[in-house]
Structure formats: C-alpha cells, structure tokens
Amino acid sequence: MTHRSGVICLFLIVMPVVVRGDLVFYRIPKISPPLVVVLQGKAKVLAGGTVSFRHPKFRDSQLIFALADTSIHATLTPRDLFRRNFQKAAQQGDAAPMLQVALWALKHGLLEQYYDAVAKAREIDPQNALANRIEALRQQIDKPVRITSAHKAYMRKIVPLNDMRFETSAHFLLMCDTPTKPGPHHKLARHAERLELLELVYRSFLFRFLPYGAPLKVPTEPLMVVLFNDEADFRDYSNSLSTELASAAGFWDGNTNLSFFYDHGTTAEYQALHRLSASLQRQKDAYIRDKAGYAKGEVAKFVRMANTLALLVEIAQENSDIEVVSHEVTHQMAGNTGLLPRNVRIPTWVHEGLATYFEAPKDATWSGIGAVNKTRLSWYRGLESDRAHSNIDFIVGDEIFDLAASGGATLHAYGQAWGLTHFLMNERFEDLMRFYRRLGEMPSDFVLSPKILNKLFSDVFGQDRTALDLRWRSYMRALKTDMEVYLEEAGK
Numbered sequence: 001m002t003h004r005s006g007v008i009c010l011f012l013i014v015m016p017v018v019v020r021g022d023l024v025f026y027r028i029p030k031i032s033p034p035l036v037v038v039l040q041g042k043a044k045v046l047a048g049g050t051v052s053f054r055h056p057k058f059r060d061s062q063l064i065f066a067l068a069d070t071s072i073h074a075t076l077t078p079r080d081l082f083r084r085n086f087q088k089a090a091q092q093g094d095a096a097p098m099l100q101v102a103l104w105a106l107k108h109g110l111l112e113q114y115y116d117a118v119a120k121a122r123e124i125d126p127q128n129a130l131a132n133r134i135e136a137l138r139q140q141i142d143k144p145v146r147i148t149s150a151h152k153a154y155m156r157k158i159v160p161l162n163d164m165r166f167e168t169s170a171h172f173l174l175m176c177d178t179p180t181k182p183g184p185h186h187k188l189a190r191h192a193e194r195l196e197l198l199e200l201v202y203r204s205f206l207f208r209f210l211p212y213g214a215p216l217k218v219p220t221e222p223l224m225v226v227l228f229n230d231e232a233d234f235r236d237y238s239n240s241l242s243t244e245l246a247s248a249a250g251f252w253d254g255n256t257n258l259s260f261f262y263d264h265g266t267t268a269e270y271q272a273l274h275r276l277s278a279s280l281q282r283q284k285d286a287y288i289r290d291k292a293g294y295a296k297g298e299v300a301k302f303v304r305m306a307n308t309l310a311l312l313v314e315i316a317q318e319n320s321d322i323e324v325v326s327h328e329v330t331h332q333m334a335g336n337t338g339l340l341p342r343n344v345r346i347p348t349w350v351h352e353g354l355a356t357y358f359e360a361p362k363d364a365t366w367s368g369i370g371a372v373n374k375t376r377l378s379w380y381r382g383l384e385s386d387r388a389h390s391n392i393d394f395i396v397g398d399e400i401f402d403l404a405a406s407g408g409a410t411l412h413a414y415g416q417a418w419g420l421t422h423f424l425m426n427e428r429f430e431d432l433m434r435f436y437r438r439l440g441e442m443p444s445d446f447v448l449s450p451k452i453l454n455k456l457f458s459d460v461f462g463q464d465r466t467a468l469d470l471r472w473r474s475y476m477r478a479l480k481t482d483m484e485v486y487l488e489e490a491g492k
Helices: 078-092 095-107 111-124 129-141 149-158 190-212 231-241 268-289 298-336 348-358 374-384 392-396 399-407 410-427 429-440 450-461 465-478 482-491
Strands: 006-009 021-028 035-046 050-054 063-066 070-075 165-168 172-176 223-228 251-253 258-262
Touching (some): 021 050, 021 298, 035 070, 063 298, 095 111, 095 129, 149 223, 190 223, 190 298, 190 429, 231 258, 251 298, 348 399, 348 410, 374 410
Parallel strands (some): 006 035, 172 223
Antiparallel strands (some): 021 035, 021 070, 035 050, 165 172
C-alpha cells in the first residue's frame, strides 16, 4: 500500500455479503499529501457530526468517522442488482434471460445466487439443456475428492518442513504454518479464509467453462497448495527453486503441480504499517489516560484515526492476498482441468491473460470473474498508442513477453494479455475455447513459434486482423471499473 495523493480503494473482494451498501470516501486526517480511502459497507450518520461505518467482512469493525472527513453515496450492492435482475427475468417466463442473470451472478462471486437463478431456469423450462448441464456439474462438484496419506507424503517430500501442518477442504489439500486462531477483526483463521477462497475460485472456474462447451474435466485428485506464514520462508523456498521467482508474490509450479503463497501481512511493507498502527494504538491509550490535558474532542478524533488505520491495514492485506491467490490458482485450475494442459508449451500471454482475467483485483468494489482491473487497464492504456507492440500479432505470437523479459516492461505485457483475453472471453468466447483446444492438441515437445501461434489464431478467428483489432480497441475504450459502475448506479 503506497501513501500518495489521490484515492486509494480498499474493498471487500470476491465474497460480497452486504445487504445494503454505501460507498464511503474517507479522508484520513493529518496526512499530507491528502489520502482518501474508499470503502464499501454500511454507513449511518450519527448525532454530533460523526458517521458510523461497518465493513461486511471483518468482525468488530465498527468505525466512527468525523462527518466532515467523509462523503457517503448510497449504492446498490451486487446482491441488490441480482435481485432486481432476477425479478425482471422471472417476469419474462423464459429460461434464457434467467440463465444470463445466473452468469452475471457467477461473474460477481455470488455463487448461492447463481444456484438460485439456475434452479429458477430449470423450474421455468425443465428441459433446458444448459440449466441441466449446470445442475449435473454442481452435483459432481459437490462430491469431495478423496485425500490420502500418499498426497500428504508427496507434499512433504517437496516441502520438507516439519513445522507445517495439513488443512483440507472439499477439493484442496493445504500445507501451512499460519496461526490456528483468527487474527484481529477476522471471523476465520487465515488457513480457513484461504480454503474458502480456493473453493470459490475452483467452482467459479468450472461453472464458467464446462457448461458452455469448453473441453474441461473435473479434477479427481485434490489440488495441493502451500501457504507460508512468513514471507521470508516463502522467499527462501522460492529462491531455492529458481532465481526468476525472487520477486514473486505467489506461483504455481507446473512440474510439481503445487501452488505457493504467503501471508502478505508479513511483508516489510505491511509490517511497517502494522508497527505504525501499533504505535498509534499506544498513543491512543496514552491520550485516553491523560485526556484532561488535551482540548475537547481531540482525544476522540485521535482514537477514531487509530482504530480506522488498524482496520484499513487489515483490509489492504486481505485484498492483496486475495488478488494473488485467485490469479495463481487459475493457473493451477487451467492445468488440472485440461483447459491448458501441463504437458504443452502454452504461450505466456495465454496463461497470464487467463489468470489476470480471473484474478480478483485489489482495487475493485466487488468481483468474481472478469472484473475490470484498474491497474491492468492503466498498463494496457500505457502501451495502447504504441502499435508496434500493442497489436494482436505481436501479442498472439508471445513476442510481447519475450521483449518484456529483456526490457523490463512485464507489466505492460500483462496489461496487453489481460486486455485481449478480456475481449475474447466476453465477445468471442466459443472461438477462444476452440483456440485453447488447438493449443492443447499440440505435441508436448513442440516449440510454438510466433508464426505458428499466429496461424493457429487465424485459423480460429479469421485472417482479418484490422477488423478484429478495431473491435478490440472499441471494447477496451468502453470498459468501466466497478468504481465507475457504482457511481453511475449512485447517480441513478
């Protein structure tokens, strides 16, 4: 988290649970340059010129802001929008619009609402093929995979650390050394939060692809994940594998088929913020003990600021963890469902474009699949006018990542891969699945040159690059972040 002038967005990601939402712009007092934090939750104006705010994810999260430091916008939450769309589709009495509502819910991380909309579609039309495929997939996914001692022995062999224990969910085997009890403000322990997120990504991935004709298989073995409590331990392990992982925030190793993460609260950046927060808490206690020595209202203001910063650090840390986990587990899901087979040399733009499409951006208001990542969008736009490097041939041939590796422009390459994948996923989904299928059929030892990759792409999407490029750029100009959508809804 960087202190800078402007607006910093710290939102609940992936699991929206607010019944009614407010968008709160809070200017942290006594910080120069000004720092404005945007929060989604439930706000209430109180007597005495203050505002009560509750964050939907964190327990004991009530904060009190000075009204003068806040701007409140009543908005519709994803659940509000779902209910409105659901009622509208139900009145039409047709399964097709109801299934569109279901897909919308899936894209916004609302799995229970997704199930409700699919059930309603089957009620409207019991013979609807898509709705029945989704229901059959749900029944298949609901059956947990079998986790054996052999799976644990395999992980122990790869990560021979005796102080790490095993935790499990329906489809994941997690090896970790994180605390077993919830931290401040958290309802669940860190490992339980991660398993909950992993399961959400797992289900969302399968529901997004398999019912729509994608060549996927449901994994029959548990997906294996390692979660380090301390960043230093993660760095030691990742550096032992490859120096290319020196700055990685997390990674999936296709050779061992394990994903690796760490608790972002242990990074130097977050440790500094935690120390600052702890210092403010100590000062807060001193203020309270000696409140007679301060002007009226000063103690209350300081207490509010200290408590606010403590929670904001927790929110920022959680959102960073979620972005990395959702990105890397997408790689793992693609490799274990056959979408992008592990034994084929899949081009980097394809793998990273898919992972960035699925990641839950830490600057988003809500997300499930395909949220408009403000950071990715800015990196895309930063190269958009450079048509020598921002063009479909250059991206599809994977030359953009080859260049980025030697020129330090990796974030620009990610932005282009994200932008092209976002367009193809939403505008040419069936063709993109055909292209993925063609890649998966390549021999395992076959090197996919730029020329071959572009031929495969043209075989599926056609030879007319100019028309496709124009449609892509028009699509990208129309993209809106969740913040922009929220503010539009607030305006209505």
